[in-house]
Amino acid sequence: KLGNETAKAELGRAAWKLFHTTFARFPDKPTTDESTALQSYVYLFQRLYPCGECAEHFGTILDKFPPQVSSRSVAAAWGCHVHNEVNKSLNKELFDCSNIGDFYDCGCAEDEAGVGG
Numbered sequence: 001k002l003g004n005e006t007a008k009a010e011l012g013r014a015a016w017k018l019f020h021t022t023f024a025r026f027p028d029k030p031t032t033d034e035s036t037a038l039q040s041y042v043y044l045f046q047r048l049y050p051c052g053e054c055a056e057h058f059g060t061i062l063d064k065f066p067p068q069v070s071s072r073s074v075a076a077a078w079g080c081h082v083h084n085e086v087n088k089s090l091n092k093e094l095f096d097c098s099n100i101g102d103f104y105d106c107g108c109a110e111d112e113a114g115v116g117g
């Protein structure tokens, strides 16, 4: 049981890292196609999330707070908010979402304008 909890927490930390870093790298002015892609990504992330109990719970959060995908800052703020919803339900400390802008760095800023690295 302890092993399960440890694995679930590790999966969660890795998943949140990818989730928030994806939003932090989303375009400031996305095309309709890019916004649609991010919205689909969020719903598939939920649907296929490997911890079934977590996925089910996150689904109810998405019902209440549908993905906001109109720009990088809006998407990042939304991601922070829904993670805080999970934090609340697990009695964890809430993250200050006004700091989300600088927190997630992929180490790929140099690739900003690059295609194919």
Ligand code: FAD
Residues within 6 Å of the ligand: 008, 009, 010, 011, 012, 013, 014, 015, 016, 020, 049, 053, 054, 055, 057, 058, 079, 080, 081, 082, 083, 084, 086, 087, 090, 092, 094, 095, 100
């Ligand atoms: P995590 O919550 O994993 O956060 C990792 C780091 O992200 C933190 O250390 C902090 O630096 C930063 N962070 C914290 N809050 C925010 C925020 N709001 N915005 C941006 N960054 C933030 N576990 C369960 O036991 N039951 C569940 O139902 C459950 N549902 C989950 C659903 C999803 C979609 C995901 C991705 C995970 C879920 N988890 C669930 C796992 C849980 O959320 C944690 O990942 C796990 O408990 C480890 O917690 P942690 O305290 O290390 O920090």
